[in-house]
Amino acid sequence: MTTVMDDVQARESRYVLQTYRRQPVTFVRGEGVRLYDAEGREYLDLLSGIGVASLGHAHPGLAGAIADQAKTLLHTSNLFFHPLQGEAAERLSSLSGLSRTFFCNSGTEAVEACLKFARRYWYTRGEPRAELIALEGSFHGRTFGALSVTSDEHYRAPFEPLLAGVRWVPANDRAALLAAVSRKTAAIIVEAIQGEGGVRPLTPAFAAAINEASANTGALVIADEIQCGLGRTGHPFHFTAIGLKPHLSSLGKALGGGVPIGAALLSEEVAATISFGDHGSTYGGNLLACRAALVFLHELVDGGLLAHIGRMGRFFEARLKTLAAKHSIVKEVRGAGLIWGLELTRDAAPVVPAGLEQRVIVNRTAETVVRLLPPLVITEPEADEALGRLDAALDDFGRNGGR
């Protein structure tokens, strides 16, 4: 007897470009932090579609707003005004202190926009600069610009030559950073917590060095907050938590709660150097995407989500440290709020299927790290249950010698 999953997999393997190695599970429904597969099995989601389903699955407020917007007006293009783009930009501006927003459709596009705006800034000033500083362990996306500042050789090699003039600095190495940044540097791009790089936070001392290098040379600072921003650590933007002072910031993932949207935020000084026609997007900031972002931002700020994430962060930290004490394969626990990484003593890949067996969804990144990015609405009883399942998965993993 063939199952729904057999059919889905057979069709995909015949017709879908094979760029993803998927886990053998087909999800068909979700509710809050729970997902249900085609066989009706329930899973606790500690990944939220890689940090996207910020309000959980099938959030009634978001679902209602999306349905209402679909019945009203979805898209008109950026040739015309609509009421929601300015409203979403105003909210982002008051939260971030960066005064203007360019809307696009993904995190990668937001990074791409920031890189272009940094170039444009120097071009407008009549002193073009092309050099970029990026960090080892960074991930900023897969388009040519974003890939050029993504450090993983494996992602980069097949597509070279990429942008010229990128200089690499080890994260948290103050001396290396100060030595690399010069008056040729257009921008320094960093994640306040490196997500794909294994949930590695930048230190406040390193953020201070970035601010100093920027002040000394004029180099712009780009904070990529696509994974660690928008409340994930209990701060609207994590760059504020480490004292980083960016001129540009890229957003995506959590902002639409599952509706694709990205945003590049700009300081007034940078925004003043951009002209009509410099950049654009057909879909960027359409009514559907902005409506979803407004629901998310409302929940985050007015719905008490930020304070909730702070409390949940303390809960996760305590529980994960207990897990680490129990399982000798867990070497280190890193993170804040609702972004956590468990550094293992070996390849973490088998923890993912072991988790699925226990009906908990986690992900492996940077080879040896089990990453948790739960929906921001997760409650203590849900987290308790999910981490109990992860505990059992780590038991299985330890027993089977990591096979």
Ligand SMILES: Cc1ncc(COP(=O)(O)O)c(C=O)c1O
């Ligand atoms: C920090 C960071 N920047 C950029 C991206 C790319 O975003 P997207 O895949 O939504 O285009 C990601 C995705 O994981 C990310 O974590």
